[in-house]
Amino acid sequence: MSIEKTYDEKDLVDTNVSPIDYNKETSSISNANNDGGYVDPYAQYENNNNGFWRNFVDGFKPLDLGEIDPNLTDVERANLIAARSPLKRGLKNRHLQMIAIGGSIGTGLFVGAGSALATGGPAALVIAWILTGMMMYCTVQALGELCVAFPVAGSFVQFNTRFITPAWGFCMAWNYALQWLVVLPLELVAAAITIDYWNDEINSAAWVVIFYVLVLFINIFGVKGYGEAEFLFSFLKVLAILGYIILGIVINCGGGPRGGYIGGQYWHNPGAFAAGFKGVCAVFVTSAFSFAGTELVGLAAAETENPRKSLPSATKQVFWRIALFYIISLTLVGVNVPYTDPRLLGNSGAAASPFVISIQNAGIKGLPSVMNAVIMIAVCSVANSSVYAASRTVASLADQGFAPRICGYIDREGRPLVGVAVSLFIGLLCFLAASKHHDDVFDWMLALSGLSSIFTWGSICACHLRFRAALKAKGRGTDELPFKAQSGIIGSMFGVLLNCLILMAQFWVALFPIGEKANATSFFQVFLCVPILIVCYFFWLFYKKDFKLFIPAGDLDIDTGRREVDLELLKQEIAEEKAFIASKPFYYRIYKFWC
Template sequence: MEDAKEVIPGSAYHSSPADSSTEVGQNYDHPRSWSTRMFDSFKRDPNAHATPPGTVGADGKVFDVETANAATADSGLARHLKGRHLQMIAIGGSIGTGLFVGSGSALANGGPASLLIAYGIIGIMLYCTVHALGEMAVLFPVAGSFSAYSTRFLDPAWGFAMGWNYALQWLVVLPLEIVAATLTIEFWNDSINPNAWVAIFLFVIIGINLFGVKGYGEAEFLFSIIKVIAVIGFIILGIILDVGGGPNGEYIGGSNWRDHGAFNHGFKGLCSVFVTAAFAFAGTELVGLAAAETENPRKSLPTAVKQVFWRIFLFYLVSLTLVGLLVPFTDKRLINGSSSADAKASPFVIAIKNAGIDGLPSVMNAVILIAVLSVGNSSIYGSSRTLAALADQGQAPKILGYIDRKGRPIVSIGIASVLGLLAFLAGSSKQTDAFNWMLALSGLSSIFTWGSICLAHIRFRKGWKAQGHTLDELAFKSQAGIIGSWIGFLLNCLVLIAQFWTGCFPIGYADMTPGEQVESFFEVYLAAPVVILFYVVYKFWKRTPFIRSHNMDLHTGIRELNIAELIAEERAEQAQWPAWKKAYKFFC
């Protein structure tokens, strides 16, 4: 420690950039102006790395853990997220256009029964996946979460492919969502040049992320509250409308199921809904990525993970049940949307319009706009943190790992922001083509990410047992367990198979030309060859090994060194809880 004090003057007074407003390594004897403080905040923090140096590197070798712990006791990323932020990121992370608008085309393609079956099965898959992620993220709250776990427990080459796959997904999503946001504005006014809205939305989203993780957390907290209120409001309104409480007093009940049928396009219709449902849940895994920047993930993350069940059940299955009751799948408006954010194609808006209620469609469009901006906000956060972690693991240019004195991966944020300028294509004649191909590039990324999380958890459990550890040593255990991870992994594989089939032979393919069929296939399956190419090239280039159970690094990244004592104290406290509290904490 004496050596550290010599190298870093003032280190005895300033603990870390995440906890101190004064930059590490400098003392100031006089007040500085706000402009000077702002300029200095962008300077590199010499002690900061997005991933602790003890993490498995790109060459498959473990760095010196003792040296790593002595050099940096924690991540350079600021830890400002509180429990309420994490819970709202978990609750609102996947409530977006996939639910509000995408469910409309899913209803038209598969019918109301397919809608519930597909979303229910994907919900089970996500429940298993997020619990597996939660178990690993509570123990190892490291930046770059998913790629780091793939690198650590599977194969550094697969970690490289997954890291770039996930980063690429969010890099592409930002301009995609900005374009979608401009299209939601057209619901009210289509006379203004879309580029004007692109500039405004980019300024807002980039500005939020320049406030660091605290800005992201507060924005998502607000966005998620609005989305949750909107869904709960629709559920209450939907029940009233279905039983005849609307302005026209018409009782609907289950007439749409009875008159039009429960399924459309048979088994292929169900498979097409699977794909839509998987896209709708994208963003659920962000709660694991945020663990590295949470004050106390051991306490906050389990609560957020357990809420996934209620989010899937209440926000998706209940609301989509009502959608299937209120809107017939034969309604042409469901498939006439100009984009994935077109409120005119939203079954929620159609249900309200069918009831003869004025004003509420505009409210729902505003909620869709907020959902789109929320995804755009998450895209900069997700891509920048993943790129920074890749850089520190030697799997991306080192400059991307630049973390400033406010704990922000500022270069990676800048890269993501610059790519957002592609959204200015919204004002060009190539808008539709750009939208479709950017979507294709990131369409399957979530499936690969979720499958990798499940497989990494299976391998982690194998290594944990092989190295003599027991499950009682884990601060949080997946409720679905190892069986749940296998279920999640297999369901992810089934979704990829369903996507391949519906990509090769989409609904109505008999009326398509061979060129249109090829284009249709690559629009939905382009991400798969990209991931495989990344893996194979890096595997042969670096000659990375598969990680064996006995060689896994199960120590680096654990935040509390006395974790066993802390767990024992918590379990002794939990044993004194009354039965109602034990039941509540099991589910929430």
């Protein structure tokens, strides 16, 4: 059955519809999925004048999304629900830009780099972060192309179901949900440990309560609360790293109170590598952990006011984050701190941060506390992001039929309430910080998400390759894409390959740890997510009795959820934009390419 609706050209550009067939002469869209065009589901509630308290209470009531044809297949139903995008579009361009630049900078960089430096040495640190950064750039470019074309709820979590198979989509969705569900309690405990730098007499559980309430308070305000909080947190983190880059150069040149030119002496003594090639392999998991969350730009696509304009710019900002904030800062850390410094592995929290150690070694007073405060802000930022990511992923699980339908509950303020509640409930595990065995518990929790990001990024690149294959199979070209990945399919191939190589390297290091004998505990604390994924995959195969390894390229749905439905008009607009940029001076063209 189809629904016909007439639009003028302006509506076709600005409206999020789900096209199946476009008739240019009548300006009508025939939509086999019964989605006659995107209508803002929140418009009916915006003019309610029932008073503040009444509107506040009504805001928690469910959002009406209309009926769905019961005859649709699982994949068609998932695509349709995602295309209706019930999440509120409250993120502005400035929010997305700052999330892209500094959103995922956290303990992986500030603290995790310390153990990585001690394990692999300064050269391993730079090599691992450069290779992982290259892979991340290609991944985010691929993600940007998909999300600009399909700004749907669930984003890349839903793309696995759409472009590969529901079985793989089930695995990756739960993989990503578990990753962020366990991050919240981990980061809350890390925040409490960070406070110990100043005061270790107060029980950690007391600080955990404070940070837990802060995260809860931010998420009450939905996507706007997340956006404003991340804008502030990211701004402070970016400012701190830029400040450290300048300070690190000064320290290296002997400008600290203790003086003494350092240069590259630590690359010669104790050396550039701590454990040779194996040390480089061991560092990859830490570098991957530090980049976790970079893909949140794609997850936020469905809640952005104008994805076509803001997402391309945001994905390009990732290059500058990788080059400036990771590579340059870690290079300075490697030349200012020897990998044999016992504080790198002998402490936890801020005391093990190579950033703090380098400032202490220079004899600068006061600044270590400032850097510690930045680390605490970074921890709060990642904790806040974990609730955002986990709640949206849980809602997407329900939309795709991978979790109970109640988990997809969206209220009239656009908040996935059940998803937020699930995330905050799991977050209560943070109170295990007061337990004597909290180290063991959190080691195994971390094992659940240890390699999750690797699978997520590899799947994003695979989805991009499948999308391009579907375009080719249907005789359509990339000229209909509002944004094309700068790295192209070559970048996605590189992303899939490097993710596979990282997994192989981690298998080797997990099976034969550096300086230790092979044992099951060390192996599963690195590789625990792999057997979980295998169980999930075969569970879904036998539960649904669908043994397809992948959906044929010609059968992939590349229309549902597209923001622009008049492809000829879209191609014309893209050509005009390219001509406009080409007419500008070279410095403007360079700026638009990188920013």
